[in-house]
Amino acid sequence: MTHTVAEIEIDRQTDALVGEWLTIPETAERLGIDLKRVKQLLRDHKLLGVQRESGFSVPAAFIHDGQPLKGLPGTLTVLADAGFRRVETLRWLFTADDSLPGTPVQALTEHRVKEINRRAQALAL
Secondary structure (H helix, E strand, C coil): CCCCCCCCCCCHHHHHHHCCEEEHHHHHHHHCCCHHHHHHHHHCCCCCCEEECCEEEEEHHHEECCEECCCHHHHHHHHHHCCCCHHHHHHHHHCCCCCCCCCHHHHHHCCCHHHHHHHHHHHHC
16 A cells, blocks of 8 residues: 555654554554554544554554553643644654653653653643
C-alpha cells in the first residue's frame, strides 16, 4: 500500500528515535484487550500513535508490563496543553536529555512521572 506524503504524519528522524513500533493489533495483543478498546485508549489520549509508512502505529515503549505506561496519559495531556502535536510529543518523549539522564519515556518507565510532568509543564511557559 502506498501513502502520499500528506498521509504520513511522522518524519524519518522521529520514527528512528522511537525505534520499535506496534500496529494496532499488536498493541491489542500486548495489552490483552480488543482492537476497539485500543482505539478508545487512543481517542482518550491514554496512548499515542501516528500514521507511518507501514500503517498506524504506537511506540512499543508505551506498553510496560502489559499495561499502558504509568504516567503517560498525564504527560500526553500536559504536552497537548502546551501546544505539542503528536509528532512533536514523540520527539520530546524519545529525545535523550543529559539532565535526566536518558529520555523522558525512560524516566516514565522508571516511575519518575512527577519530574517529567514538571518538565513538560515548563515547556508551556
